[in-house]
Amino acid sequence: MRDNIVNILRQDSRTTPSEIATMLGSTEDVVRAQITELEKSGVILQYSVVVNDELLDDDSSVVAFIEVKCAPERDQGFDHIAQRLQKFPEVQSVYLMSGVFDLLVVVKGRNLREVAAFVSSKLSPIANVVSTGTHFLLKKYKENGIVMGLDENRSHRLNVAF
Amino acid sequence: MLPLSSKVLSIKPSGIRKFFDLVMQSDDIISLGVGEPDFVTPWHITEHAIYQLEKGYTSYTSNYGIIELRREIAAQLEKEFAAFYKPESEVLITVGVSEGLDLAFRTILNPSDEVIVPVPNFVCYSPLVHLAGGKAIEIDTSPTDFILTREQILKALTPNTKAVIIGYPNNPTGATVTEAQLKEIVNVCKEKNLWLISDEVYNQLVYEDKPLSASTYMRENLILLNGFSKAYAMTGWRIGYVACEKDVMDQMVKIHQYATMCAPIMSQYAALEALKHGEKDRERMRQSYKMRRNIVYEELKSIGFDVLEPKGAFYIFPSVKRFGLTAEDFAMRLLTEGRVAVVPSTAFAEGNNDFIRCCYAASLPDLKDALSRIKMFVNTL
Numbered sequence: 001m002r003d004n005i006v007n008i009l010r011q012d013s014r015t016t017p018s019e020i021a022t023m024l025g026s027t028e029d030v031v032r033a034q035i036t037e038l039e040k041s042g043v044i045l046q047y048s049v050v051v052n053d054e055l056l057d058d059d060s061s062v063v064a065f066i067e068v069k070c071a072p073e074r075d076q077g078f079d080h081i082a083q084r085l086q087k088f089p090e091v092q093s094v095y096l097m098s099g100v101f102d103l104l105v106v107v108k109g110r111n112l113r114e115v116a117a118f119v120s121s122k123l124s125p126i127a128n129v130v131s132t133g134t135h136f137l138l139k140k141y142k143e144n145g146i147v148m149g150l151d152e153n154r155s156h157r158l159n160v161a162f
Numbered sequence: 163m164l165p166l167s168s169k170v171l172s173i174k175p176s177g178i179r180k181f182f183d184l185v186m187q188s189d190d191i192i193s194l195g196v197g198e199p200d201f202v203t204p205w206h207i208t209e210h211a212i213y214q215l216e217k218g219y220t221s222y223t224s225n226y227g228i229i230e231l232r233r234e235i236a237a238q239l240e241k242e243f244a245a246f247y248k249p250e251s252e253v254l255i256t257v258g259v260s261e262g263l264d265l266a267f268r269t270i271l272n273p274s275d276e277v278i279v280p281v282p283n284f285v286c287y288s289p290l291v292h293l294a295g296g297k298a299i300e301i302d303t304s305p306t307d308f309i310l311t312r313e314q315i316l317k318a319l320t321p322n323t324k325a326v327i328i329g330y331p332n333n334p335t336g337a338t339v340t341e342a343q344l345k346e347i348v349n350v351c352k353e354k355n356l357w358l359i360s361d362e363v364y365n366q367l368v369y370e371d372k373p374l375s376a377s378t379y380m381r382e383n384l385i386l387l388n389g390f391s392k393a394y395a396m397t398g399w400r401i402g403y404v405a406c407e408k409d410v411m412d413q414m415v416k417i418h419q420y421a422t423m424c425a426p427i428m429s430q431y432a433a434l435e436a437l438k439h440g441e442k443d444r445e446r447m448r449q450s451y452k453m454r455r456n457i458v459y460e461e462l463k464s465i466g467f468d469v470l471e472p473k474g475a476f477y478i479f480p481s482v483k484r485f486g487l488t489a490e491d492f493a494m495r496l497l498t499e500g501r502v503a504v505v506p507s508t509a510f511a512e513g514n515n516d517f518i519r520c521c522y523a524a525s526l527p528d529l530k531d532a533l534s535r536i537k538m539f540v541n542t543l
């Protein structure tokens with residue numbers, strides 16, 4: 001039930017509790033209570049929209065994926081550095097990774113210079129950051145399971161058939 | 163033009179062709195008039211077919227189809243329905259259930275043999291019986307919630323009755339037999355020595371009970387038809403199968419061999435991938451249809467339609483009688499005034515002008531939009 005509600009809202013967060021109740025063969029009250037619980041317990045954090053930024057008129061922002069190598073701290077591992085990083089509004093995402101680097105930081109800025117400046121003046125100087133590697137995003141094809149632009153993977157069926 | 167086959171000429175063009183043409187030409191409409199999934203084929207299935215093509219699998223196959231696929235089908239029939247068919251001689255891969263239906267009728271019918279066809283039903287049963295030289299005896303199942311009963315079969319029985327064809331879960335009604343109802347049909351066929359042709363193309367798409375197959379209860383004189391079109395969203399691949407006893411198959415395969423040769427090889431490999439690794443996708447799509455079924459059923463009821471809850475397939479079949487319109491008039495006006503396409507019941511049963519078929523395999527936003535348009539239209543009546 002909980003998982004089903006989350007999945008329905010993932011698809012379309014505007015689906016109303018009454019619609020969800022019908023879809024799942026439950027009652028509106030039960031669904032409402034479940035959603036409240038999901039919000040309270042921090043499972044549902046936000047109801048947002050997925051936007052294709054490229055189609056926005058004033059889309060001049062740039063996104064960079066920055067590989068960060070750092071020295072872990074005693075008792076804290078990478079948590080302390082990650083917590084410092086996530087405070088910056090420019091930082092969209094922070095992930096701890098396995099492999100040749102430690103943190104993957106996604107940074108958004110108005111232009112290349114702004115992102116470069118952020119890396120050199122804010123990110124690199126943080127204590128225990130050993131090195132960074134910056135990759136600028138050129139084009140989004142698919143994000144979070146959603147294909148950007150017209151999905152050619154849609155059905156081409158005729159309007160009517162028996 | 164020189165004379166054509168009088169048999170072909172005797173098949174009347176569908177009376178609602180004009181309506182269909184109009185629907186085809188309209189592009190600002192929401193169509194609930196389709197008869198296929200709104201999903202595209204799961205990518206791993208398509209990708210596997212492409213891979214096989216790249217490896218050079220572009221030839222004919224055995225008339226029966228590739229043995230790996232027949233083995234997989236036999237294994238699944240055994241596992242799910244305790245039905246035993248030898249993959250070597252009792253399973254035939256066809257160009258969809260459509261070809262299987264044609265083969266079945268042509269294999270068993272002699273001139274003047276009668277086939278009991280419950281209606282409303284998938285449009286091709288009666289014309290194919292006719293083309294095979296038989297006579298379709300249509301039985302109106304609307305008084306029994308679209309389930310063919312023992313009494314109806316007994317009442318239609320004549321010395322010429324040769325076979326019964328059923329298709330549950332049903333297109334266009336969504337009606338689905340229970341185990342008891344299916345056994346009842348099977349038992350009459352056994353008792354009265356009738357062939358049973360069971361079109362089970364929707365049998366995985368059921369929403370309350372588990373899938374059923376006539377093959378659990380009957381082997382002799384049963385022709386089992388199934389395919390991949392609906393459950394795996396593979397309508398365009400044109401792939402299905404027939405399972406029946408060897409004696410029947412030995413004859414049936416002659417027609418297939420001379421008329422079709424074999425089903426397309428890439429589609430056979432796609433079907434194999436679907437059976438081997440497609441269960442998760444099938445289940446995901448089934449769940450999605452079920453949620454949409456619930457929305458559509460509740461909303462149509464609340465708009466004021468008399469409607470049965472469909473237990474399978476992806477159609478719902480409300481009556482429009484109470485609005486004082488025939489199904490054809492309702493469908494035409496809903497199209498031109500409400501901009502929603504549905505199919506009137508006359509398409510599926512000549513004399514039945516009381517119901518409309520709505521296919522709920524449409525995206526949820528489209529479905530909600532269509533329902534609110536239907537509601538607005540009904541309010542103007």
Ligand SMILES: Cc1ncc(COP(=O)(O)O)c(C=O)c1O
Nearest residue numbers: 258259260284329333389391402
């Ligand atoms: C009841 C029924 N049987 C058979 C078919 C045809 O299936 P296939 O694509 O396997 O030829 C359909 C398609 O609409 C159907 O509704």
